[in-house]
Amino acid sequence: MNMTKSNTSLIYIVFVLFLLQSCDNNRSAGPNIDKSQLTNINVKVHRYGKALFEADTTNFLSDVNKMQSEFSLFLGNNKYTEAQLKPLYNYVTDTQLINISSKVMKMYPDLKSEERQLSNAFSRFHYFFPTKRIPIVYSYISNLYHKEPIIVNDSVVIIGLDMFLGKNFMLYGSLGIPHYKIRRMTADNITIDVMKELYIKELAPRNEQKTLVDRMIAAGKLLYYLDAVLPAVPDSLKISYTTNQMKWVEKNKTNVWAFLVENKLFYSADYKIQTKLIEDGPFTTGFSNYSPPRLGLWLGWQIVRKYMDTHPSVSLISLINDADAQAIFNQSGYKP
Numbered sequence: 581m582n583m584t585k586s587n588t589s590l591i592y593i594v595f596v597l598f599l600l601q602s603c604d605n606n607r608s609a610g611p612n613i614d615k616s617q618l619t620n621i622n623v624k625v626h627r628y629g630k631a632l633f634e635a636d637t638t639n640f641l642s643d644v645n646k647m648q649s650e651f652s653l654f655l656g657n658n659k660y661t662e663a664q665l666k667p668l669y670n671y672v673t674d675t676q677l678i679n680i681s682s683k684v685m686k687m688y689p690d691l692k693s694e695e696r697q698l699s700n701a702f703s704r705f706h707y708f709f710p711t712k713r714i715p716i717v718y719s720y721i722s723n724l725y726h727k728e729p730i731i732v733n734d735s736v737v738i739i740g741l742d743m744f745l746g747k748n749f750m751l752y753g754s755l756g757i758p759h760y761k762i763r764r765m766t767a768d769n770i771t772i773d774v775m776k777e778l779y780i781k782e783l784a785p786r787n788e789q790k791t792l793v794d795r796m797i798a799a800g801k802l803l804y805y806l807d808a809v810l811p812a813v814p815d816s817l818k819i820s821y822t823t824n825q826m827k828w829v830e831k832n833k834t835n836v837w838a839f840l841v842e843n844k845l846f847y848s849a850d851y852k853i854q855t856k857l858i859e860d861g862p863f864t865t866g867f868s869n870y871s872p873p874r875l876g877l878w879l880g881w882q883i884v885r886k887y888m889d890t891h892p893s894v895s896l897i898s899l900i901n902d903a904d905a906q907a908i909f910n911q912s913g914y915k916p
Contacts (some may be wrong), residue, residue, distance in 0.1 A: 591677040606638030610807025629721035633681040697771040797905035803881040825872035887912035
């Protein structure tokens, strides 16, 4: 059978649409908003680390005093003497820190991409939470302070750029950071991690979480909030799953759900059992080694998404502040 040119074109269009639909399966399902209502917010990242390590060490006192106005958060407002600056001088002349700073400058010669992403995210953050102040953003060299790569405090965000140098940065392994965490220490995760920390510090209610459902819904709220403020970010990045892990959870979600139902785990108050389904790791304990970690969080996300889809009058802030996790679970009607 001979195919005409029009038939070939039609098949090509159908194929492209199929690919686009496949891509959309890894995209957010957050709330639709009127983009014309967004406030234009332009974020400038104040690069303390860059300024500090580019300072002239032969004229260090003068250079530091000049940068105080922009970086008073780090340097205070009082003028220094050379003796007072000795610890800071030792810091910027440390061989390892100079090497780390060079790696940061090579990977981040400028922060235009990050500033654009943060500007978009903060615009949406302001739309949903208009009474919250937009933070001032700084970056610095943290000396590989991996326990807190993003610091949020009193309307200030501080980004440790040396904690986002990519999975191949050799010093990460020497810190004892597991591989499943190292692979997330990339530029793609900066804005995601900033918005997560803003949620945790500024928005997350401190409700008591007794059951697995309580913890699942709490995590689902955070991830749905990321849908709202980062709509263009793939789901895999928001939940830190690999492509294969995303495929696994889509393929096996019905079986995971059935396992929780059959073992009556949704309302379990056993912290150890909950933790297996919630804690981070290379996979979820009790399931295949090919499974993604935190399966309980992924399910909580889908439950909250379904709940919000079926309750369009519920605002994002109302969802976050709703302390009745069981009601959200029951009223979602979610079942994979």
